[in-house]
Amino acid sequence: xxxxxxxxxxxxxxxxxxxxxxxxxxxxxxxxxxxxxxxxxxxxxxxxxxxxxxxxxxxxxxxxxxxxxxxxxxxxxxxxxxxxxxxxxxxxxxxxxxxxxxxxxxxxxxxxxxxxxxxxxxxxxxxxxxxxxxxxxxxxxxxxxxxxxxxxxxxxxxxxxxxxxxxxxxxxxxxxxxxxxxxxxxxxxxxxxxxxxxxxxxxxxxxxxxxxxxxxxxxxxxxxxxxxxxxxxxxxxxxxxxxxxxxxxxxxxxxxxxxxxxxxxxxxxxxxxxxxxxxxxxxxxxxxx
Amino acid sequence: xxxxxxxxxxxxxxxxxxxxxxxxxxxxxxxxxxxxxxxxxxxxxxxxxxxxxxxxxxxxxxxxxxxxxxxxxxxxxxxxxxxxxxxxxxxxxxxxxxxxxxxxxxxxxxxxxxxxxxxxxxxxxxxxxxxxxxxxxxxxxxxxxxxxxxxxxxxxxxxxxxxxxxxxxxxxxxxxxxxxxxxxxxxxxxxxxxxxxxxxxxxxxxxxxxxxxxxxxxxxxxxxxxxxxxxxxxxxxxxxxxxxxxxxxxxxxxxxxxxxxxxxxx
Numbered sequence: 001x002x003x004x005x006x007x008x009x010x011x012x013x014x015x016x017x018x019x020x021x022x023x024x025x026x027x028x029x030x031x032x033x034x035x036x037x038x039x040x041x042x043x044x045x046x047x048x049x050x051x052x053x054x055x056x057x058x059x060x061x062x063x064x065x066x067x068x069x070x071x072x073x074x075x076x077x078x079x080x081x082x083x084x085x086x087x088x089x090x091x092x093x094x095x096x097x098x099x100x101x102x103x104x105x106x107x108x109x110x111x112x113x114x115x116x117x118x119x120x121x122x123x124x125x126x127x128x129x130x131x132x133x134x135x136x137x138x139x140x141x142x143x144x145x146x147x148x149x150x151x152x153x154x155x156x157x158x159x160x161x162x163x164x165x166x167x168x169x170x171x172x173x174x175x176x177x178x179x180x181x182x183x184x185x186x187x188x189x190x191x192x193x194x195x196x197x198x199x200x201x202x203x204x205x206x207x208x209x210x211x212x213x214x215x216x217x218x219x220x221x222x223x224x225x226x227x228x229x230x231x232x233x234x235x236x237x238x239x240x241x242x243x244x245x246x247x248x249x250x251x252x253x254x255x256x257x258x259x260x261x262x263x264x265x266x267x268x269x270x271x272x273x274x275x276x277x278x279x280x281x282x283x284x285x286x287x288x289x
Numbered sequence: 290x291x292x293x294x295x296x297x298x299x300x301x302x303x304x305x306x307x308x309x310x311x312x313x314x315x316x317x318x319x320x321x322x323x324x325x326x327x328x329x330x331x332x333x334x335x336x337x338x339x340x341x342x343x344x345x346x347x348x349x350x351x352x353x354x355x356x357x358x359x360x361x362x363x364x365x366x367x368x369x370x371x372x373x374x375x376x377x378x379x380x381x382x383x384x385x386x387x388x389x390x391x392x393x394x395x396x397x398x399x400x401x402x403x404x405x406x407x408x409x410x411x412x413x414x415x416x417x418x419x420x421x422x423x424x425x426x427x428x429x430x431x432x433x434x435x436x437x438x439x440x441x442x443x444x445x446x447x448x449x450x451x452x453x454x455x456x457x458x459x460x461x462x463x464x465x466x467x468x469x470x471x472x473x474x475x476x477x478x479x480x481x482x483x484x485x486x487x488x489x490x491x492x493x494x495x496x497x498x499x500x501x502x503x504x505x506x507x508x509x510x511x512x513x514x515x516x517x518x519x520x521x522x523x524x525x526x527x528x529x530x531x532x533x534x535x536x537x538x539x540x541x542x543x544x545x546x547x548x549x550x551x552x553x554x555x
Contacts (some may be wrong), residue, residue, distance in 0.1 A: 186544065187544040213546050214546035264482070
């Protein structure tokens with residue numbers, strides 16, 4: 001039984017072109033699904049739809065987002081928000097803009113627990129201390145009293161990971177959580193996310209453009225092109241033999257330092273033309289209804 | 290082979306604004322701590338390091354957007370370490386730069402043709418339309434792109450315009466600072482292939498700053514690894530990958546996530 005099940009989700013710009021084209025995917029409890037694709041393919045859009053934070057300029061035109069069996073799109077906005085807030089969390093891309101620069105770190109983790117989930121302040125603060133220690137920050141008490149600008153990028157991302165896990169969510173959407181980081185810091189953060197996810201048994205929807213990262217963290221993979229899922233495979237199968245020509249080309253374009261001959265092959269025009277034709281055929285089918 | 294750049298004991302300090310008192314000057318903080326190396330003509334040198342290692346500062350010193358505080362930079366026999374802006378101007382044509390984010394490096398209100406030809410006008414060159422057309426040709430953009438605006442182009446096409454602007458001046462040296470890190474892998478591959486071809490066709494010398502060792506391996510004959518403003522390794526790229534000497538280089542290599550079961554992160 002999947003904790004998150006997205007069925008035929010279509011999203012478009014209001015009165016504009018489609019952004020997601022009947023996207024379906026499942027994330028089982030405790031499982032990590034990677035979402036990859038190039039800029040504009042719609043990978044972040046899926047995460048936003050799940051969390052109910054789509055920008056006002058877009059609308060959902062069809063489909064279901066089943067969270068633990070309940071379709072979020074059939075609930076009132078208030079009920080849907082409550083359900084998402086109680087069971088889901090986000091690890092955002094840019095740890096600096098995600099933290100309020102004028103507040104100390106501690107309250108930024110605990111306020112949600114106290115104000116929204118009704119914890120006592122003492123319980124929330126104890127939880128924050130434990131989590132900050134769990135994300136391997138050396139001096140939790142000092143860090144909780146710090147302001148975001150006093151911490152490095154890696155430290156800030158650790159804080160956001162701690163904050164995401166604070167209320168023991170069932171599902172976390174991680175939206176390019178290491179893209180803004182250095183590779184040596186990225187390695188630490190990926191290990192941390194994978195370790196915490198496994199320990200807490202959290203389902204993870206992991207948005208990234210880096211196939212190496214997918215291999216390290218994910219078990220399942222959806223490859224997107226122009227808002228359409230072109231491949232949905234277990235990660236091991238994908239790397240052994242990608243099924244769709246576009247995802248194969250994406251893999252061939254990924255640089256690999258261990259093999260200077262491999263990688264960095266541009267996606268051939270023929271592959272792009274073919275996948276565009278698939279998208280166009282889909283749109284014609286959708287227009288006929 | 291003759292050296293295009295000879296850098297000796299280069300030091301560079303910048304004002305540390307985080308430590309600036311309310312009144313009075315900010316204290317200096319040393320970013321580059323005595324670097325010495327050479328760049329032979331016609332080679333592609335990679336400069337890698339983590340954030341804050343000083344790689345962009347080093348690049349900016351090479352093209353004299355920053356003035357070193359100590360040491361010397363010689364460009365093709367001329368000491369450019371402390372040259373004045375007016376003395377530098379005629380030389381600037383010979384060392385050009387391609388920037389990381391083409392969207393902010395290209396004037397959004399100018400057409401591609403103006404963007405490429407502006408530096409040609411500043412250097413008072415002749416046959417500007419010919420040179421502009423040739424530059425577009427070199428980067429594989431059709432001539433009708435000349436009338437487009439940056440927002441009408443894809444990320445990869447914008448970066449091609451950035452490259453066209455740099456090569457239009459027929460420079461000896463180009464500094465490319467993280468020019469593919471904002472691109473998708475498919476455009477990344479195209480831009481790198483293009484750069485490789487231009488280096489060969491035009492006999493360019495290139496310094497390629499990147500945090501991505503996979504990209505460096507593909508493009509560069511030699512690699513300089515920076516760590517906290519110092520050089521920890523400066524060797525032919527093939528040797529560096531086969532047998533990294535510095536502990537930091539090994540960390541950097543191991544941290545690249547590979548789709549390879551042989552790589553185990555401990």
